[in-house]
Amino acid sequence: MxxxxxxxxxxxxxxxxxxxxxxxxxxxxxxxxxxxxxxxxxxxxxxxxxxxxxxPNKSQPNYISIVDQLGNEVFNSSLAEPVPEGYEDTSNIVPPYSAFSAKGQPEVHTCTTGSILQVSKGIFVFTCVKSVKHNLCARVQPYPAGWNLPGGGAQRGNVLNLNGAGDPLTPGYPAKDYTYRFSLEDGVGLPKIPVHPIGFHDAIHLNMGGQIPPNNWKGALNVSYRIGPGFTDDFKSQKVRMNINTDNxxxxxxxxxxxxxxxxxxxxxxxxxxxxxxxxxxxxxxxxxxxxxxxxxxxxxxxxxxxxxxxxxxxxxxxxxxxxxxxxxxxxxxxxxxxxxxxxxxxxxxxxxxxxxxxxxxxxxxxxxxxxxxxxxxITSPEEGEEGVSLYESWHKRDNWTNDRDAPRISxxxxxxxxxxxxxxxxxxxxxxxxxxxxxxxxxxxxxxxxxxxxxxxxxxxxxxxxxxxxxxxxxxxxxxxxxxxxSQLLPLDADQYADSLRKYAHSITQLAQTHPEEMKVYEVSFGELVVVFEEISSNHSLVRVMNDQLMYLERAFIDPLGLPGRPFYRHVIFAPSSHNKYAGMSFPGIYDALFDIEHSADPQKAWEEVKRQISIAAFTVNAAAMTLTPPA
Structure with a gap:
């Protein structure tokens, strides 16, 4: 290559x-x-x-406006990003927008913010370059002089909540001409509120008032980073209006x-x-x-x-x-x-x-x-000054997995x-x-x-x-x-490493549950059955007939056809995105989400029963995986 x-x-x-x-x-x-x-x-x-x-609707562009007490728009957000040098004559550059946003023109007086301003009727996301607070990024110039984001830049994205469903109108089935389609109103994961991204050069005009945020919420821009509600004293009579006309x-x-x-x-x-x-x-x-x-x-x-x-x-x-x-x-x-x-x-x-x-x-x-x-x-490291060093050695030196093993980190x-x-x-x-x-x-x-x-x-x-x-x-x-x-004649899939990782994941989820020791006693919650199953995997190892099909189907054994609670297309019992951060992987997601939900449950007994149910599902699934590694009768 x-x-x-x-x-x-x-x-x-x-x-x-x-x-x-x-x-x-x-x-x-x-x-x-x-x-x-x-x-x-x-x-x-x-x-x-x-x-x-x-x-976006080309004849009715999306934008955010600030409205005074007379209803006049005194500020409008940018309709497009400044185009980088060399691309001035390029057509068909879609402006920043949030795909699948609901249409609307809500007006709000108050909002709360992190990097997302959330209101009762709409959301507008702004890229505030919080990263400039941190060491390296503070010294990096905006593009094209550096690799940082200019103030007029904004992050496009979609605002669906699909949870693995695929096409919103044909969830679970391929979107072919013969496939039944839901109506646009009934599509899976479509948001009900307008959403729009803006750059921080526009966001600064919003003049947020209210409380000062925690230090770890602040960036290094010359602004107060207030989080609402409302606006600063001189702008209390203003409203923010969203004008969203995105077409699906x-x-x-x-x-x-x-x-x-x-x-x-x-x-x-x-x-x-x-x-x-x-x-x-x-x-x-x-x-x-x-x-x-x-x-x-x-x-x-x-x-x-x-x-x-x-x-x-x-x-x-x-x-x-x-x-x-x-x-x-x-x-x-x-x-x-x-x-x-x-x-x-x-x-x-x-x-x-x-x-x-x-x-x-x-x-x-x-x-x-x-x-x-x-x-x-x-593989040779690509880094200057590391000639003759392997990629493994370079990776190990720069991102060592010290908490679990002396090896490079794998997430x-x-x-x-x-x-x-x-x-x-x-x-x-x-x-x-x-x-x-x-x-x-x-x-x-x-x-x-x-x-x-x-x-x-x-x-x-x-x-x-x-x-x-x-x-x-x-x-x-x-x-x-x-x-x-x-x-490879023999598939290079390591069942031993999987078993070792499962034990570590089980230990972590058990430690999380132990933050509720009294409740675990009252509701008779135990992780013992899960631990026993891992021992079964270990004891089966000496009996494993290491065949390619058994190795290939090991991952399949962790699939629950019923899916995770509320997420039927997420079916992996060991790995799935967290319900609270879809980019992050979570081990034993069913148990983790059940434990997380305890904090917000109005019925603790029912919540702990769900924890017990998820433990039993995990134990059954891991046991089924162990059985796939045993020699055929």
Whole structure:
């Protein structure tokens, strides 16, 4: 895999905006299809779905206004971001908006704020660059002089609450022409209130009054950071009015699916998938990842031309409409669920390949930990001054997992990207890798220009990865995982590591429950049955007939077909996004959410009964997983 080729791919696919459902995104899909065929894949197809998407109304733009006591608009928020240099003549740049926002013109006197101003009738999100408070970011100039967000920049996004449902009008089923559709009023996860993002140059005009927030809520801008209610004394008579006219409509999207047929086990699939659609240019999200996929396909094609063929089938996917709720990947998973549950070995996600300039970041299921460590020991660090140092050593030095083991940190999978349906709904082993920031000194949730017009090719080339060696290292990790999973005679999935991780997760959730010792006694709550089950996994190890199908189906064994409470499409009993932070992965999510809800329950006995029920479900599921590893009778 060559860094100059990754650079070429990234430049090629970031020249124009390519929002899901637009003509340009279709053109890129066709270009990817054609080039994958030229690279030598056995087959490539474009797979369409008709899903609900959401766009600003061009004739009635969205904006926030400040209204005086006479009803006059005395300030209006910007209708667009200032376009970066070199892109002034580019058309079809969608302005900042919150996809699927309800329409409306609510007026409010009061609101509360963190980085989200929430009111009884609407929400407007502003990017206030809290990160400038923290060390590194305080010294970084706004783009184009640096990689920070300009004051006119704002973060696009969707405001759905899908919980894994896929297309809001066809939850659980592929959005094909024969599929029954809910009405727009009955769609899953659609918000009832207007929402809109604004930049901090606009937000400062709101003149918030009220209380001073805690110190850890404050940034380093020259403002008071008050959190309401109301406005400062000179502006108490003002109101804030939202003018939101976003339109939702069923639109055709296209996934691109390429395949290399396996030589010996063609009915076993290893999948590398990442999305193609972007809010604007997508320099980082997603095209840094799409460029890595493209280079992986090119490299695979070169191997094919020399006579190589993998043992198992490799599937490459360019997903559409990820930014609108993971729609393309979820629809394809629904469309092929039966086949995937029977045949899929693993899914490696290929969203943004870089979000910082410090070290590797890996999130994956425990059965992939050993493979990731072994692979990164064979890859060279991309960092200047670390010639001859392995990626593993560099990663270990910069992000050591000191609390659990002397090894680089690997995180749990949460949500927010295309692995969700494959891992959390279908139970397919999954992982993701990318280059990331120094979490100790760069304490912001995402890179500053996330989902803004400033996510360009140039910000990657100038700041994040001038040599493209970091993206090359990520390509080697993602591609290496795919090739090893597809070509190893014995699947490199580690059941021992899974069992060890389960014990640690059980210990953590038990410690959390012990914060309520009296209630646990009163309501007779015990984690004993869960601990016994882990011992069963340990005792079964010496009896395990290490066969590929048993290893492949281990992840499936943690799937509860009934799903988590209130989230029927989140079915993984061990891992799921937290109900309270959908980007963060949570172990034993059913138990965790039940414990969390105790604090807010009007009926403690009922709440503790739910904890006991979730413990029993977890114990049953882990026991079922242990049984999958025993020799057949």
């Amino acid at each position: 060559q860094p100059n080729k990754i650079r070429e791919h990234l430049r090629k696919f970031t020249r124009l905006p390519h929002l899901a459902g637009t003509e340009q995104n279709l053109r890129y899909a066709e270009q990817i299809r054609d080039e994958w065929l030229e690279f030598g894949l056995d087959s490539v197809e474009m797979v369409p779905y008709d899903v609900l998407l959401s766009y 409509k069923v639109t055709r999207i296209y996934n691109v699916i390429g395949r290399i047929r396996g030589a010996l086990e063609p009915d076993r699939y290893v999948i590398l998938g990442g999305h193609r659609d972007a809010w604007v240019f997508g320099g980082i999200d997603p095209m840094s990842g799409a460029a890595v996929v493209h280079e992986t396909v090119r490299s695979a094609g070169r191997l094919l031309s020399k006579g190589w063929r993998p043992r198992r089938t490799i599937v490459f996917a360019s997903w559409d409409a990820e930014e609108f709720g993971l729609l393309g990947s979820t629809e394809w998973a629904e469309d092929n669920a039966k086949l995937l549950q029977e045949r899929a070995v693993a899914y490696i996600n290929a969203d943004s390949a870089i979000e910082g300039m410090y070290t590797l970041r890996v999130d994956c299921t425990p059965s992939l930990h050993t493979l990731v460590y072994d692979l990164t020991k064979q 749990k999978l949460g949500s927010g990207s295309d692995f969700e349906a494959y891992f959390i709904r279908l139970g397919i082993a999954a992982g993701r890798a990318r280059y990331t920031k120094n979490k100790k000194t760069e304490r912001y949730s995402s890179y500053p220009v996330y989902h803004s017009v400033y996510e360009t090719f140039e910000i990657v080339e100038k700041f994040y990865d001038p040599t493209f060696k970091r993206l090359q290292a990520v390509a080697q990790v993602r591609g290496g995982l795919i090739f090893l999973l597809a070509d």
